[in-house]
Each structure stands twice: as structure tokens, then as C-alpha cells.
Amino acid sequence: MAKELTVKDLLDNTRLKIVTGEEYLDRKITTPDISRPGLEMTGYFNYYAPERIQLMGITETSFSQRMNHSELLLIARKMMQPNTPTFVVSTGRELPEEFMQAAQENHIPVLATELTSSKILANMTYFLSGGLAERQSVHGVLVDVFGLGVLITGDSGVGKSETALELVQRGHRLIADDRVDVYAQDEERLVGEPPAILRNLMELRGVGIIDVMDLFGAGAVRSHATIAFNLHLAKWHDDQEVDRLGNGEEVINIQGVGLPRYVLPVQAGRNLAVLIETAAKNFRAKQMGFDATETFNNNLNNLIAENSN
Numbered sequence: 001m002a003k004e005l006t007v008k009d010l011l012d013n014t015r016l017k018i019v020t021g022e023e024y025l026d027r028k029i030t031t032p033d034i035s036r037p038g039l040e041m042t043g044y045f046n047y048y049a050p051e052r053i054q055l056m057g058i059t060e061t062s063f064s065q066r067m068n069h070s071e072l073l074l075i076a077r078k079m080m081q082p083n084t085p086t087f088v089v090s091t092g093r094e095l096p097e098e099f100m101q102a103a104q105e106n107h108i109p110v111l112a113t114e115l116t117s118s119k120i121l122a123n124m125t126y127f128l129s130g131g132l133a134e135r136q137s138v139h140g141v142l143v144d145v146f147g148l149g150v151l152i153t154g155d156s157g158v159g160k161s162e163t164a165l166e167l168v169q170r171g172h173r174l175i176a177d178d179r180v181d182v183y184a185q186d187e188e189r190l191v192g193e194p195p196a197i198l199r200n201l202m203e204l205r206g207v208g209i210i211d212v213m214d215l216f217g218a219g220a221v222r223s224h225a226t227i228a229f230n231l232h233l234a235k236w237h238d239d240q241e242v243d244r245l246g247n248g249e250e251v252i253n254i255q256g257v258g259l260p261r262y263v264l265p266v267q268a269g270r271n272l273a274v275l276i277e278t279a280a281k282n283f284r285a286k287q288m289g290f291d292a293t294e295t296f297n298n299n300l301n302n303l304i305a306e307n308s309n
Contacts, residue, residue, distance in 0.1 A: 037079060
């Protein structure tokens with residue numbers, strides 16, 4: 001499910017300051033879409049979306065100077081609907097007094113910034129898109145390994161949390177243990193974060209629940225991370241087919257985004273933390289164009305060609 005956001009959340013996470021309506025910051029924001037009400041200033045309300053944040057910039061405030069008091073008050077009252085979360089004024093501009101009056105009448109807070117309309121629009125869209133995105137709960141552990149978000153999954157008891165703990169001891173950072181809330185930041189990126197009740201906590205069989213930040217310091221945890229790939233821990237079976245060359249990448253679909261998936265067989269004596277570190281480095285190398293599997297295949301083809309000659 002999606003989070004619920006309020007105007008106060010927006011105020012706390014973007015470069016905005018409050019102008020008026022501090023007592024109304026609990027108003028709900030239900031959509032990440034933001035409107036630039038240029039046409040509405042001319043009286044065209046056929047497709048007005050009052051549930052959106054309304055962003056007023058130089059164009060809108062300059063146009064208002066050409067309007068008389070009664071016209072401005074009429075437009076302002078039409079725009080200030082019961083489900084309108086807030087009005088934001090950019091570029092250090094000020095709302096006309098008629099808009100301030102209508103905002104007070106409808107208990108709508110007014111926020112302002114010195115940033116340009118394009119910059120504050122980008123900031124608010126980024127925050128709202130992540131905050132209001134649908135979440136999917138995934139059973140697993142999310143760890144930041146060399147700056148890459150690695151989603152570790154596997155059957156219960158396979159050693160996910162213990163492996164994550166060793167990674168933390170080796171200097172990497174925990175994002176979430178046991179359950180990861182995943183959402184699509186855009187069409188290509190997945191972001192994972194912990195549920196509020198599990199933030200910074202880890203469960204270890206036989207030890208109990210530990211607070212990772214309390215034991216290892218603030219540098220051992222992160223609030224969220226972009227997920228680079230999924231590493232699935234599978235219990236070893238003698239008849240199991242194992243990818244020996246590293247070209248057996250699968251893709252799983254989460255929230256409509258394809259995520260690379262690798263299967264790592266688990267058996268006694270394998271150092272999973274070191275293997276995950278190596279997998280992360282290898283993934284980064286492939287992104288940079290260095291593919292050891294491709295190098296091996298080229299070497300093999302060259303050797304075959306030489307022997308054939």
C-alpha cells in the first residue's frame with residue numbers, strides 16, 4: 001500500500017517555508033501531480049484538478065497584477081477547494097492578497113521558496129513520487145554493498161540475516177531485515193526501505209532482536225537504497241544445476257520494473273558475505289563494460305580457431 005503524506009511532510013522534506021496556515025499543515029496530499037494554474041487564472045476551470053498542489057510562479061503572479069480585486073477574489077475562491085492541499089509560491093514571489101484571504105477562508109496553508117518554479121517542481125515531484133508510490137512487501141534483507149542495494153532473498157532459515165550481519169561487520173550498511181518495502185521510483189529504478197516498526201532492527205535466531213545502529217553506529221544503517229539486483233540464497237542439492245560461467249542471469253518483476261536475479265547455492269564452508277561482496281563488484285564491473293564471462297568466451301573461441309588452423 002502507499003504511504004500517506006501531509007503538507008507538513010512536504011514542508012519538512014523540501015526547501016519550503018510557511019507563509020500562512022501553520023495550523024493546517026495536517027492536510028492530506030493524495031497525488032504526486034502538481035499543477036501550474038495558468039489557464040485557471042484566466043477563468044478556464046474545465047479541467048481543474050483541485051486535489052493537486054498548486055504551484056504559482058512568475059507567470060501566474062505577474063498575470064494577477066492585471067486583474068482587479070473582484071476578479072482575483074472570484075478566481076482564488078474557485079481554486080481553493082476543500083481537497084486542495086496547499087499553494088506553493090516560487091521565485092520569492094508573493095501571492096495576491098485576494099489569494100491569501102481565500103486561503104484563510106478555506107484553511108489552506110501557503111508555502112513559499114526562493115527557488116525557481118522548475119527547481120521546486122522537481123524537488124516536490126521527486127519527494128511525492130517516492131512517498132506516495134505503492135509499496136510491495138518483499139520477504140528478504142536489503143544491504144548496501146559498495147554503494148549497491150543488494151536484495152537478499154531465500155527460504156526461511158537459509159541464513160539471510162546472519163549473512164547481512166557479517167556484511168555490516170565488514171563495513172557495509174543495513175537497510176532492512178526480514179521485510180523490505182519496495183516501490184518503483186520510476187520505470188527503471190526500484191527503491192527499498194524498512195517498515196517503520198523494523199527500522200535499524202535485525203532478528204538473529206538464538207540471539208534475539210538487535211539494534212544495528214546502537215551496536216555498530218549510525219554508519220552501519222541507511223534509511224533506503226536503490227536496488228541494483230536480487231541475490232537468492234538456495235540450499236545446496238547434489239543434483240542441483242549451478243551456473244558456472246556467470247551468464248545465467250534471470251530477471252524478476254517487482255512493481256512493473258525488471259530486476260536482475262542471481263541464485264547463490266548455500267552449503268557449509270561457503271563464505272556468503274565474501275561471495276556477495278564479489279557479486280556486487282562483478283555487477284559493477286559489468287555495468288562499466290568489463291564482463292569476465294565474455295572475455296572467457298572470446299578466449300575460448302580464439303583458442304578453438306587457432307587449433308582448427
